[in-house]
Amino acid sequence: VMTIALVGALMGGGVFAAFNDTEASANNNFIAGTLDLKTNNADGVTATFDATNMKPGDSAGPEVIELKNAGTVDGETLDISFSYVENDGVEPTDAKLQINKSADDFASELVVNTLTRETSDLLVLVNDVNGNGQKDLYDVAHSDLTGLDGIGAGETKDFKMKVTLNDVGNDFQADGITMTITFTLNQNAASPPLVRITDIFYDGVVPRVESDEYVEITNLGGQGQDVTGWVLKDISEGYPSFTFPSYILAPGVSIRVYTNEINPEWGGFSFGYGRAIWNNTDPDTAALYDAEGQEVSRRSY
Numbered sequence: 001v002m003t004i005a006l007v008g009a010l011m012g013g014g015v016f017a018a019f020n021d022t023e024a025s026a027n028n029n030f031i032a033g034t035l036d037l038k039t040n041n042a043d044g045v046t047a048t049f050d051a052t053n054m055k056p057g058d059s060a061g062p063e064v065i066e067l068k069n070a071g072t073v074d075g076e077t078l079d080i081s082f083s084y085v086e087n088d089g090v091e092p093t094d095a096k097l098q099i100n101k102s103a104d105d106f107a108s109e110l111v112v113n114t115l116t117r118e119t120s121d122l123l124v125l126v127n128d129v130n131g132n133g134q135k136d137l138y139d140v141a142h143s144d145l146t147g148l149d150g151i152g153a154g155e156t157k158d159f160k161m162k163v164t165l166n167d168v169g170n171d172f173q174a175d176g177i178t179m180t181i182t183f184t185l186n187q188n189a190a191s192p193p194l195v196r197i198t199d200i201f202y203d204g205v206v207p208r209v210e211s212d213e214y215v216e217i218t219n220l221g222g223q224g225q226d227v228t229g230w231v232l233k234d235i236s237e238g239y240p241s242f243t244f245p246s247y248i249l250a251p252g253v254s255i256r257v258y259t260n261e262i263n264p265e266w267g268g269f270s271f272g273y274g275r276a277i278w279n280n281t282d283p284d285t286a287a288l289y290d291a292e293g294q295e296v297s298r299r300s301y
Contacts, residue, residue, distance in 0.1 A: 061162035062114045067183060068156040075150035075185035078117070080159075082141040087178040103177045104130075107137040114162035115140065117148060120220065124198045127299055131283070137163065137179065144297075147194055149222050151185060159183070194221035195249060197232075197286055197299035202278035204259065210276035211260035215286050217297075218254040225249045229291035232257050234277055235298070236284040242271050 069075050086103040111134050115122040126135050126143040151157050198218040204210030215232060219225050227249050233241040242257050247267070249255060255267035259277050262268050271277060278284050278301075287298040 056165050056167045059113065059162055059164040062160045063162070065159045065161075066156055067117075067151060067159055067185075069151040069153055069185060072153050073187055074152045075187060077146070077150045077186045078148040078157075079146040079182075079184040079186065080117075080122075080148065081145065081182045081184075082137070082179060083182075084137070084141060084177040084179040087176050104138055106177050107141065107179075108132060109166040109168050110137040110163045111166060112136060112140050112161070113164055114160055116158075116160045118157050120148070122148075124218065124220070125196055128301070137177075148220075149194065193225050193290070193296055195219050195225050195227065195288070196297040197288055198254065200278060200284075200286055200299055200301045202284070202301055203280050204276065208276075209260065209274065210278075211258065213259040213276060213278050214256040214261075214266070215299075216254050216256050217249070217288060219249040219251050222251050224251060227290075230296070231289045231293075233287055233289070234284055235287045236279075240271050240273050240277060242269065244269070 067078070084103055084107055086106075108130050112123065112126070115126070122145060123135055125145055126139050128135060129139045129142045130136070196218055197215060199214075199216035201212075201214045201216070204213040206212045217232070225248070227244045228246045230244045231241050232244075233239070247255075255269060256263065257269040257271060258266075259271055259273050262270050278286075283301050285298055285300040288296045290296050
């Protein structure tokens with residue numbers, strides 16, 4: 001577990017926020033037999049953002065955290081989770097500025113610019129959960145970052161993160177949060193599929209019927225995935241649904257299911273639906289299920 005503090009404080013008379021490191025992990029260690037995950041090649045390492053006197057619009061990072069499997073057993077999957085709690089600085093003396101924003105409010109103003117593990121961009125797994133048109137810390141904390149490719153015995157993978165504070169107003173002075181990132185390396189008998197819905201093109205350019213809408217699905221794992229019998233569905237309306245024929249989705253490859261077009265370069269998949277599926281004004285949610293009916297991924301816009 002790595003703990004990072006992001007604390008806002010009033011500096012002078014204008015709008016000015018600062019981040020200070022106030023917490024450090026006591027133990028960055030996950031051990032199961034000889035499965036031993038270390039951060040920056042140590043147990044109990046202090047791994048923090050350090051961005052004092054940070055003004056709105058300034059960035060923290062990118063910070064790199066080295067994840068190493070120091071054990072003798074391969075870790076097949078890696079889970080990453082984010083949480084945070086409110087941790088405010090000293091209230092400004094001006095009563096008009098003593099407005100206490102919640103931890104969720106503050107997290108929603110921290111745009112996540114970079115979130116990678118080695119060369120994999122983890123932001124493609126993050127949905128705009130709060131609907132504010134950006135990918136921020138609130139969204140990251142409420143997205144599924146489990147089942148990532150693991151770390152072999154003796155191997156090292158870099159985790160990188162960068163955040164930027166929005167141009168927030170006076171209401172956010174002295175507000176802040178303490179964020180905890182938890183890395184869990186798993187010795188699994190079988191890895192879950194790392195197939196995700198990575199895009200929904202909901203505003204087609206074909207007039208009225210928008211037949212060129214599509215849902216993009218990507219295999220982010222390191223091996224091919226059999227998607228035969230998998231189902232893609234608009235769960236906001238409950239219909240329509242598309243069932244995949246016999247198909248192996250190669251690692252790193254994206255396919256698209258169009259509303260009513262056949263594009264072989266993207267797999268040649270289509271709902272075959274005669275009118276627009278994805279609402280342009282009232283956001284929908286797409287979900288992907290495996291052949292046993294277990295949800296694999298979902299995405300809203």
